[in-house]
Amino acid sequence: MTGTPRPRESSEGEGRAVAAFDTAEVFDADYLYFYAERTGDQRSEAETDLIWQLLDLEPGMEVLDLACGHGRIANRLAARGCRVTGLDATPLFLQRAREDAAARGVSVDYRLGDMRELPWPARFDRVVNWFTAFGYFDDPGNRKVLGETARVLRPGGRFALELNHLPWILRNLQPSTTLERDGDLLIDRSEFDAATNRMHPRRGR
Numbered sequence: 001m002t003g004t005p006r007p008r009e010s011s012e013g014e015g016r017a018v019a020a021f022d023t024a025e026v027f028d029a030d031y032l033y034f035y036a037e038r039t040g041d042q043r044s045e046a047e048t049d050l051i052w053q054l055l056d057l058e059p060g061m062e063v064l065d066l067a068c069g070h071g072r073i074a075n076r077l078a079a080r081g082c083r084v085t086g087l088d089a090t091p092l093f094l095q096r097a098r099e100d101a102a103a104r105g106v107s108v109d110y111r112l113g114d115m116r117e118l119p120w121p122a123r124f125d126r127v128v129n130w131f132t133a134f135g136y137f138d139d140p141g142n143r144k145v146l147g148e149t150a151r152v153l154r155p156g157g158r159f160a161l162e163l164n165h166l167p168w169i170l171r172n173l174q175p176s177t178t179l180e181r182d183g184d185l186l187i188d189r190s191e192f193d194a195a196t197n198r199m200h201p202r203r204g205r
């Protein structure tokens with residue numbers, strides 16, 4: 001479970017017009033700044049432990065970190081001996097991921113790409129998608145992510161997907177949430193559409 005707000009999208013549900021998801025609006029230097037604590041060492045180590053356990057990982061396994069962000073999970077899995085590939089749509093995050101990999105002395109194949117269209121055949125033993133990195137598109141787009149994930153997994157492979165579930169969202173629903181760091185504020189206003197069970201956050205700074 002994470003408290004990560006979903007990025008803004010204008011999906012109205014199956015079969016209706018959907019604007020392209022603007023990843024650049026949400027995933028930028030401000031995200032790294034305000035989420036530094038939530039994505040810091042202690043939490044990332046604990047989450048890597050959990051992923052290791054859930055996916056029954058072993059050194060040498062081929063792992064894809066799908067929407068890997070700045071590499072906090074991918075680099076840790078590589079440090080534990082997995083052969084890791086990380087794909088993300090945000091060049092800044094991949095740059096940070098590569099820098100962090102170099103600092104840790106680990107090797108990860110980082111690729112810029114779109115999780116709806118993966119450039120590999122069935123080659124991974126495991127795929128992980130972590131910290132609410134799913135559900136950004138309309139229903140056909142989200143299904144494409146799942147279809148592509150299934151396609152790049154070897155037979156018998158496993159997939160771990162972590163995101164907020166509906167009961168948690170309903171219990172914790174607030175019209176806006178604020179993250180503060182050193183006097184700077186990041187404000188997310190959220191609308192919940194009960195007809196589609198979708199969150200529609202609007203970000204303000």
Ligand SMILES: C[S@@+](CC[C@H](N)C(=O)[O-])C[C@H]1O[C@@H](n2cnc3c(N)ncnc32)[C@H](O)[C@@H]1O
Binds near residue numbers: 039072089
């Ligand atoms: C909430 S972050 C999670 C990052 C990482 N999994 C973690 O645990 O820190 C969501 C990530 O999804 C990435 N993303 C958004 N749209 C994407 C797309 N179409 N294809 C690949 N990555 C995408 C963003 O760049 C961002 O790094």
